[in-house]
Amino acid sequence: MAKPSETGMEALHHLKSTDPPALLAPSPTLSQTARTASQHLFSCLKPYAPKSPFDQLLTDGFDAEQIWQQIDLLSQPLLSTLRRQVKHLEKHPEESKIVLKKENEFLDGERKILEEKETKRFDDDVDDDDMDMDMDEFDDEEEEEEGGRRESEKGESEDESGEMVEGKGGEGIEDKFLKIKELEEYLEEDEAREYGLDRKKKKGELKLEEEEEEEEEEEDEEEEDDDDDELDDEYEDAEENARYEDFFGAKKKTVPKRKSSLSNGSDEDSGLNDDGAVEKKGGLSTHEKQLEKLQSEIEQMEKANLEPKTWTMRGEVTAASRPKNSALEVDLDFEHNVRPAPVITEEITASIEDMIKQRIIEGRFDDIQKVSSLPSTAPKEVKQLDENKSKKGLAEVYEEEYIQKTNPAAAPISFSDEQKKEASILFKKLCLKLDALSHFHFAPKPVIEDMSIQANVPALAMEEIAPTAVSDAAMLAPEEVFSGKGDIKEEAEVTQAERKRRRAKKKRKFKAEAVKRMTKKARDNTALLNHNEGNHLSVPNGGLFS
Amino acid sequence: MLRRNIRLRREYLYRKSLEGKERVLYEKKRKIKEALAEESPFLPSSETRRPHFARKSISKMKTLQLGFACNALFTLYCLNLVPKTHIDDEYANATERDPKILLTTSRNPSAPLIQFVKELKFVFPNAERINRGGQVISEIIESCRAHDYTDIILVHEHRGVPDGLIISHLPFGPTAYFGLLNVVTRHDIKDKKAIGTMPEAYPHLILNNFKTKLGERTANILKHLFPMPKPDTKRIITFANQSDYISFRHHIYEKHGGPKSIELKEIGPRFEMRLYQIKLGTMDQSEAQIEWVIRPYMNTSKKRKFIGD
Numbered sequence: 082m083a084k085p086s087e088t089g090m091e092a093l094h095h096l097k098s099t100d101p102p103a104l105l106a107p108s109p110t111l112s113q114t115a116r117t118a119s120q121h122l123f124s125c126l127k128p129y130a131p132k133s134p135f136d137q138l139l140t141d142g143f144d145a146e147q148i149w150q151q152i153d154l155l156s157q158p159l160l161s162t163l164r165r166q167v168k169h170l171e172k173h174p175e176e177s178k179i180v181l182k183k184e185n186e187f188l189d190g191e192r193k194i195l196e197e198k199e200t201k202r203f204d205d206d207v208d209d210d211d212m213d214m215d216m217d218e219f220d221d222e223e224e225e226e227e228g229g230r231r232e233s234e235k236g237e238s239e240d241e242s243g244e245m246v247e248g249k250g251g252e253g254i255e256d257k258f259l260k261i262k263e264l265e266e267y268l269e270e271d272e273a274r275e276y277g278l279d280r281k282k283k284k285g286e287l288k289l290e291e292e293e294e295e296e297e298e299e300e301d302e303e304e305e306d307d308d309d310d311e312l313d314d315e316y317e318d319a320e321e322n323a324r325y326e327d328f329f330g331a332k333k334k335t336v337p338k339r340k341s342s343l344s345n346g347s348d349e350d351s352g353l354n355d356d357g358a359v360e361k362k363g364g365l366s367t368h369e370k371q372l373e374k375l376q377s378e379i380e381q382m383e384k385a386n387l388e389p390k391t392w393t394m395r396g397e398v399t400a401a402s403r404p405k406n407s408a409l410e411v412d413l414d415f416e417h418n419v420r421p422a423p424v425i426t427e428e429i430t431a432s433i434e435d436m437i438k439q440r441i442i443e444g445r446f447d448d449i450q451k452v453s454s455l456p457s458t459a460p461k462e463v464k465q466l467d468e469n470k471s472k473k474g475l476a477e478v479y480e481e482e483y484i485q486k487t488n489p490a491a492a493p494i495s496f497s498d499e500q501k502k503e504a505s506i507l508f509k510k511l512c513l514k515l516d517a518l519s520h521f522h523f524a525p526k527p528v529i530e531d532m533s534i535q536a537n538v539p540a541l542a543m544e545e546i547a548p549t550a551v552s553d554a555a556m557l558a559p560e561e562v563f564s565g566k567g568d569i570k571e572e573a574e575v576t577q578a579e580r581k582r583r584r585a586k587k588k589r590k591f592k593a594e595a596v597k598r599m600t601k602k603a604r605d606n607t608a609l610l611n612h613n614e615g616n617h618l619s620v621p622n623g624g625l626f627s
Numbered sequence: 628m629l630r631r632n633i634r635l636r637r638e639y640l641y642r643k644s645l646e647g648k649e650r651v652l653y654e655k656k657r658k659i660k661e662a663l664a665e666e667s668p669f670l671p672s673s674e675t676r677r678p679h680f681a682r683k684s685i686s687k688m689k690t691l692q693l694g695f696a697c698n699a700l701f702t703l704y705c706l707n708l709v710p711k712t713h714i715d716d717e718y719a720n721a722t723e724r725d726p727k728i729l730l731t732t733s734r735n736p737s738a739p740l741i742q743f744v745k746e747l748k749f750v751f752p753n754a755e756r757i758n759r760g761g762q763v764i765s766e767i768i769e770s771c772r773a774h775d776y777t778d779i780i781l782v783h784e785h786r787g788v789p790d791g792l793i794i795s796h797l798p799f800g801p802t803a804y805f806g807l808l809n810v811v812t813r814h815d816i817k818d819k820k821a822i823g824t825m826p827e828a829y830p831h832l833i834l835n836n837f838k839t840k841l842g843e844r845t846a847n848i849l850k851h852l853f854p855m856p857k858p859d860t861k862r863i864i865t866f867a868n869q870s871d872y873i874s875f876r877h878h879i880y881e882k883h884g885g886p887k888s889i890e891l892k893e894i895g896p897r898f899e900m901r902l903y904q905i906k907l908g909t910m911d912q913s914e915a916q917i918e919w920v921i922r923p924y925m926n927t928s929k930k931r932k933f934i935g936d
Contacts, residue, residue, distance in 0.1 A: 419923045422808050423872050423899065433867050433876060438889045440833050441863065441880055447834040449850050451722050 089121020116140040119148065123155060130159040329364060462497065537562060628773065635798070642716060717800040718851050725854040726777040728754040731767065732784070739787040742814045746896050747782065749825045750864070750877060751852055754780075765911035772798050778852055779910070792900065794848060795910045801918065803848050804904040808872070812896045825894055826879065829856035836868040836935035841919055845873075845902055845934060863891075866900075868935040873900040902934065 092114040104111065123138035133155040140148060170176060365373075392403040393411055400408075423429065440446065471478070537557035555562070575583070728751050732744055736759065748756045771779055776797055783791030789810050795802040816822055832853055837846040849866055865876040877895030882888060908915025922928050 418926060418929050420870055420929060422901075423869065425809050425874075425899070429869075429874075433865065433874060434878075434891050436835060436867065437833060437863060437865055437876070437878060437891060438880075440835075441889050442887060446831040447846070447850060448832050449722050449853070449855055451855060 089117055089124070092117040093121060116148075119152065123152065126155060126159060129162070130155050132158050329366075632772075632798070639716065639799070717796055718847055721777065721851045722855070724777070725753055726852055727775065728778045728780060728852060729767075729771055729776050730754050730756040730780050730782070731759050732782050734759055734761070737784060737787045739812070739814070740782065740784040740789055743784075743789045743810070743812050743896065744782050746813050746825075747780070749827065750895055751780070752827060752829050752854055768795070768797065768909055768911050780852075781910070789898070793910060794852070796848065796851070797909060799908060801844075801848060802904075802906045802908065802910050802915075803845065803902060804906075805873075805900040805902055808899040808901065810896065810898040813894070822894065826862050828860045828862050829854050830862040830864045830877075831856055831860055833863060833865040833867070835865065837866075838935045839933060841905075842868065842934040844905065844918075848905075870936075871901065871932055871934050873902070873934070874898075875900060 095114050096111075096118050099111065117140075120138045120140055123135075127133065127136065135151055135155065138148065138151055143151075392398050392407065395402075473481075535556055537555055570579070730744055730748055730751070732740055736744070744756055748754050768779065778797065778800075779793075779795045781791075781793040781795070782789055783793075789807050789812075792805040792807055793802060794805070813822055813825075830853065832850060834846045834850065837843060846866075853864070861879050861881065863878045863880060865874070865878070867874045867876070875896070875898050876893065877897070878891045878893050881890045881892070883890060903921040905918040905920075906912075906915045907918050919933075921933075
């Protein structure tokens with residue numbers, strides 16, 4: 082275990098050269114090297130701190146806390162002496178050169194490790210004894226460091242070594258450190274109470290300063306302890322119940338609250354609170370950002386609901402109750418129930434003109450038409466004056482008038498009546514014709530008995546004055562011309578007996594006529610004889626003709 | 628004059644009462660005519676009352692060939708008389724005389740309105756313009772009736788732009804209220820030489836797209852403002868309806884080349900008219916029956932067209 086100083090330097094260098102991510106995972110070799118390195122440093126510093134009870138750093142079987150305690154005991158008086166010396170050197174700068182040479186070797190390794198923050202802190206410690214400031218800065222640095230760790234896991238080795246130096250640097254703020262320790266313990270208890278986890282042994286999870294690094298180191302170191310099982314369990318528990326806060330330090334929010342409750346509202350706490358808040362805002366997740374946004378929106382809406390509404394949301398708004406010209410800015414949208422007025426474009430004019438031209442070509446206009454109106458009264462009967470000499474004598478005219486007055490039914494019809502009669506006759510004829518046309522059965526014309534004499538003259542002569550054609554048709558039919566009766570036979574047809582009969586008939590007729598003539602003559606003669614009386618001429622009784 | 632008015636009114640009311648019976652009779656006659664024209668063997672049996680002669684002929688008619696004879700008989704007696712409604716009755720005798728129009732404005736007219744009315748005086752043949760002065764509408768109408776005017780036209784304005792036209796037919800005739808839009812007057816065209824003088828021949832009329840009953844009525848009102856023209860006039864006045872907006876245009880045409888080439892030259896004012904009311908009395912009869920009024924706040928009025936297509 083106890084190794085010479087050369088290997089200690091090697092260990093330091095080895096630590097410096099390890100990758101920061103490697104430090105996260107617990108490895109026994111790394112823990113061993115860390116222990117040897119710290120031992121080496123301890124032994125380096127031992128000659129300058131005579132008061133420390135340890136000759137060398139005991140690392141076997143000790144946990145991180147114990148090792149820290151040892152380092153602390155050594156480094157605190159050392160720091161005070163260093164301070165004195167620096168002050169002295171300030172007053173007496175010529176001595177510095179001598180000192181520098183000596184110290185160069187010693188501080189070589191360590192100065193590289195020292196960060197800016199450390200020197201700053203030293204200066205602050207030197208200049209200012211204000212606990213608050215130191216605390217703030219300390220915490221700031223711690224938080225910054227830790228923040229840095231969270232963001233990027235580079236420079237782990239630096240941090241780690243820085244942390245180790247910090248432990249040493251913590252000697253300068255011994256009081257605070259102790260208080261920090263108290264705080265840490267209280268926090269552990271509180272969290273154990275709240276979360277129900279046995280975290281007394283685990284310092285690093287919820288503390289401001291020592292988080293992952295410390296855990297790592299603890300884990301590293303604890304693995305080699307005899308209490309491995311326990312710690313392993315704890316470690317495993319921690320793994321199983323790995324929380325958001327382990328990685329992103331969410332508990333910082335609650336921490337300031339608890340700190341405020343813990344202390345008496347000192348500035349330190351408020352400072353812590355502020356730091357906590359600042360630290361919180363910087364590291365918000367997207368979900369939390371959304372939640373915040375929503376919250377702010379809700380607040381806004383609630384506020385708006387409480388205020389009086391804008392004029393567009395109110396009911397009937399007159400011009401007086403809204404700001405000037407506000408109606409122009411608002412996009413008022415309502416349905417128009419009328420078609421908008423037509424804008425007269427070139428196309429519309431052209432279409433109208435085309436229509437007009439078409440109408441002109443067709444000649445189709447919509448002018449008014451004169452309607453021939455029906456006469457409202459019947460046409461007057463115009464009495465025509467007959468200019469011909471009246472055929473009736475005056476006496477007859479008076480006679481007619483008298484008859485009309487006394488007996489209107491028997492009165493002879495007047496001229497207009499005649500016309501009416503004529504009209505009615507014509508109409509009857511027309512009706513007759515139409516009826517005939519519309520009947521199924523033929524009905525002959527009614528015969529109008531009418532007597533007239535017909536002469537037996539050639540027919541054409543009756544119709545035409547200058548007959549163009551001569552016809553031998555006579556007006557009278559042969560039977561009308563024939564005046565005889567009975568059966569008529571021609572001479573050739575007559576038989577002998579008939580002939581004899583006819584001759585006999587003729588003779589008889591002749592005889593009868595002759596007798597008649599004779600008697601007529603005799604009468605005349607007697608008349609004459611009576612005149613003459615001496616005629617012995619007596620007529621023989623038909624001597625000659627018997 | 629009073630008695631004449633009373634008599635005219637009584638005649639009008641009597642004709643209005645007859646309207647119903649005459650229409651029924653006419654419908655019957657029309658149905659029979661149609662049946663005959665279609666040569667259907669079955670005549671509508673609902674016609675119980677038929678003229679005497681028709682009964683005789685129909686009872687004997689069996690074949691289709693005889694239908695035409697009956698038809699001839701019928702046309703003789705039907706006389707093609709369409710029974711008129713009392714609504715259009717006012718224009719029954721309007722064609723007998725040429726229209727005589729009085730033009731005037733609202734009170735205190737502005738100079739552009741006076742110019743517009745002067746132009747309108749030339750548009751309507753046989754029109755007279757009078758100054759409004761302080762006369763009351765009823766007085767104006769009474770004097771017009773006494774002087775045998777057929778129509779009165781009133782023009783209203785808004786800050787110099789003519790925006791209203793009221794056409795009132797006398798006596799007792801319908802009154803049509805129009806709103807004017809997009810008015811372009813002859814005075815707006817400053818170049819007097821280009822415009823020239825307005826011819827005063829009786830114009831031909833073109834009334835396009837007045838298809839509904841209301842459209843026919845409006846067309847009638849507008850038609851009877853003009854007298855009957857000669858067939859060969861070159862002056863054309865157009866009232867073209869497009870979605871209830873009536874465009875008024877006034878043209879002169881010339882035929883240069885053959886019959887198909889027509890050159891139109893626009894003269895006279897041009898405006899769009901929008902009918903918003905027709906009343907069955909004159910302007911001064913405020914209690915007259917409203918024949919039609921525009922309903923712009925009805926939800927379906929956007930979809931309907933009242934005058935034409």
